[in-house]
Amino acid sequence: MEPTPTDRFANRYPILGGGFFLAGRASGEVKRRLSELSLPKELLRRVVIATYEAEMNIVIHAVSGEVAISVEGDAIRVVAKDRGPGIADVQEAMKLGFSTASEKARSLGFGAGMGLTNMQRCADEFRIASEVDRGTCVEMTFRPRPVDSKEEQQDDGN
Numbered sequence: 421m422e423p424t425p426t427d428r429f430a431n432r433y434p435i436l437g438g439g440f441f442l443a444g445r446a447s448g449e450v451k452r453r454l455s456e457l458s459l460p461k462e463l464l465r466r467v468v469i470a471t472y473e474a475e476m477n478i479v480i481h482a483v484s485g486e487v488a489i490s491v492e493g494d495a496i497r498v499v500a501k502d503r504g505p506g507i508a509d510v511q512e513a514m515k516l517g518f519s520t521a522s523e524k525a526r527s528l529g530f531g532a533g534m535g536l537t538n539m540q541r542c543a544d545e546f547r548i549a550s551e552v553d554r555g556t557c558v559e560m561t562f563r564p565r566p567v568d569s570k571e572e573q574q575d576d577g578n
């Protein structure tokens with residue numbers, strides 16, 4: 421079948437739960453692929469940060485998963501899906517500072533409870549769905565933002 425322009429960048433990257441030695445590989449690969457497109461720097465930066473956080477949440481909290489990335493017009497879509505314990509209370513998990521990270525994860529510098537908040541701030545659309553004992557799915561859409569928008573103004577409540 422003829423690849424469509426979207427297919428060219430509709431890529432999936434597997435992630436291994438507990439695979440700290442591989443941490444950052446998927447988001448690194450996403451960064452490498454997206455760098456080949458001439459995307460606005462601020463857009464690329466947000467996508468990479470949020471993808472890294474999503475990848476690390478799978479490494480730290482889940483059993484296995486993947487991030488899928490696609491380019492749709494000028495928007496970038498990232499879906500991070502895993503098999504794992506899921507999140508009992510998503511609202512609580514979204515609170516800045518809330519973390520159930522293991523001792524091991526903490527000893528490696530993770531577990532500040534900032535990842536989900538960071539993803540939400542980077543993305544223009546953010547959705548999380550989770551089912552206990554099954555897994556979690558985070559969907560994010562990113563669009564170019566005008567320079568000097570939200571992203572530059574820290575702590576404005578967004």
Ligand SMILES: Nc1ncnc2c1ncn2[C@@H]1O[C@H](COP(=O)(O)OP(=O)(O)OP(=O)(O)O)[C@@H](O)[C@H]1O
Pocket residue numbers: 473477478480481482502504505506507513514518519520521529530531532533534535536537556
């Ligand atoms: N994919 C996931 N599977 C299961 N639980 C998750 C997942 N992602 C997040 N959580 C839960 O939500 C909490 C908050 O996630 P968040 O990314 O904000 O912080 P963290 O991963 O604990 O620490 P940090 O991201 O700052 O290293 C986690 O501690 C965990 O309880």
Ligand SMILES: [Mg+2]
Pocket residue numbers: 473476477531534535536
């Ligand atoms: Mg995290």
